[in-house]
Amino acid sequence: MNFNLSDDNLALRDAAADFLTNEIDLAPLLVPGSTADAIDRESLWAKVAGLGWPALAVPESAGGLGMSLLDLVMVVGEIGRTVAPVALLGTLAGTWAITAAGSDEQRDRLLGPVAAGQCRLALAAADATGFHGAIPSVRATPSADGYILEGESHFVVDAPEADRIVCIAVLDGERRAFVVDADAAGLAVEQVDWRDITRKVAIVRFSATPAERLEGGWDAAWPDVRDRLYLYLAAESAAGSHAVLDEAVEYAKQRRAFGKPIGQFQAIKHQLAEIAGQVELADVGVQYAAWALDNRDPRASLAAAMAQAYASDTYRNATHRNIQVFGAIGFTWEMKNHLFYKRARCNAALLGESAHQHEEVVAMLEAEAA
């Protein structure tokens, strides 16, 4: 038993922190009304690729680093802490989908370029309601040299910059995963006005779009992918919560009213104490989930759902308290408080609000008891 991070974990976290602290300049996003396009995402991605981040989750057999999820959340946490507009989520999601559903040959062929930083991915798995579990609205039919897809996927993170999209579609009444090239015929990617302007999110439309089918079934693959996506979001959320807590604490020490620092008023300090407690719990929940998934613990799915539920509630709460403590200045576009606030809510909505994970948790416990 040892619930502490190793020196290697910490070194990785510190390296990611150094890089992001130096490289990320949020100023363009803080120009009133700016959009995700305000940032030079391409040159940022080139640097991220240079660091080997796209290879983090790619298995070693495919030329990746095959890093543990605990190590991965060290990096993801820093992306959360700095609200960095780094488009890693889509590539990780695609990587996990191909790893879980692809044959060995497909995995190595498709993920090799990802590891090399030459191919960005996205995962198109949700319908217009945002629901990932249902029968997808995209249909696949066999064609002469593979398959063609018809329909549309929604809330596809990082799709506008992806080179390949993994798409979940129905084939013969069954959910299967397909891979589509970004320049394939009949593919249209329409960026939506996603409120978290540190991410790009799109609707992806397929019209007789040629696609390659991944060999494995999606029903068996999805839980693995979902658990990892939960972990990713939870890691960003826990670290983001920590960041907004720290900033609110600092501000409360400086800002004065009625002749004293506002941090001396209990109505302020008690809110911050509560958030501090929640941040601590969210952090340990993320590390436990990463450990459980890495070790294929029987409770891994439970741990991932719990981490996402707790961290997303904490993040929503912490970002709101953060703006409250800052007062009106915290409500302006020019401050970065809203970037956290928006990411907290977008993260919570992407895979379903915490109430959905609470339901999953109860269902898993019922199954365990049966």
Place this chain on the structure above:
Amino acid sequence: MDFTLPAEDDPRRIEIRSFFEDHPGASYAQLAERGYTAPNWPAPWGISADPETMIVLEQEYARAGIAHPMTFNLIAINQCGQSLLKWGTDDQRKELLPPALRCEARWCMLFSEPSGGSDLAGLRTTARREGDEYVVNGQKIWNSSANIASHGVLLARTDSTAPKHKGLTQFVIDMKTPGVTVRPIVDMSGEESEYCEVFLDEVRIPVSRRLGEEGDGWRITLEQLQTERQSMTKPGAIWGGGPTARELLDGLIATGRIKDPVIRGEAGRLYVEGEMLRLMSARHLSNKINGRPAGPEGSFGKMIASPHGQAISDLAKRSQGPAGMIRNPDVLPLPDKHFGRFSNWDYAYWFAPAGTLGVGTQEILKNAVSERILGLPREDDPDIKLPFDRTRRAAA
């Protein structure tokens, strides 16, 4: 990182389990003799158990169906006894510790006073030195188990001209000493007299019962309260002990009440919160194992665990509807009874308001977290630097 607990074949577990198997229904005297009562203490009192062994022991106590001596004599074993290891004299240790560990001598804490508990350092009970004795006058209140305790850990003022935190001293007194009068107060749960008021009228205490030096009282008291809070960070409904959210879920599933959609969502949320608390208290242990400085988990822990405990006992009751409002110790099935009288949702529910009062109210805890951990500015206390006898509290 490794979240697995010591396995079934861990040698420490095997040794502990075989003791319990060889001594079914072991007495508190046998357990103390074995060092299992305060296992983290050094020999001859304990076995210098590392935190992992502490977890194993706790699990094996539960497996053997024996209520931990801690639940019976918490104040001596957890909160105050170990102050004697650090601050006591050899004679004090030899005289006081063995009967306490055997649970023959029960202890109580004589800290709070009618004029205030939160501002503890402003207490008014005095101890004046007369030769080899101190003479104590004053009144204490809300003292758990004072009516059954043989010993009391007393905090009193030995110097009224010093600022309030500086003039305090601790003593271990015999509750049978002439001049000590104990009156039980019936708490709202009606389950037992949880606490008492204690009158101290010209009570003579030998100097040999002073803990540490004159003026060390506040430091020693803070250590004791910190240890006490630490023990309350587990996810149980009653100050860390008693039924947990896991047991709540088990009970709701076993009775089918989990199907009620109103109960279900809330139960899921509370289960998650309970698990996070459980993990955090395990991380805290891990910090100790790895020799890291004690993290903030203790204060955070109680701050979250107390309202969590209130919420889980509340849901256990509400899942019953009006039937829950009838006195009923078996609200939901509870397989683990190792918390003794605490293993009871009914008790947990009617005890709940105390959860955020005792051992520092929720407000005082939040002050501590925000000031000591987050570094926010301290409360104004106009009395803090004044000689105590010139403060308003002393005059009131």
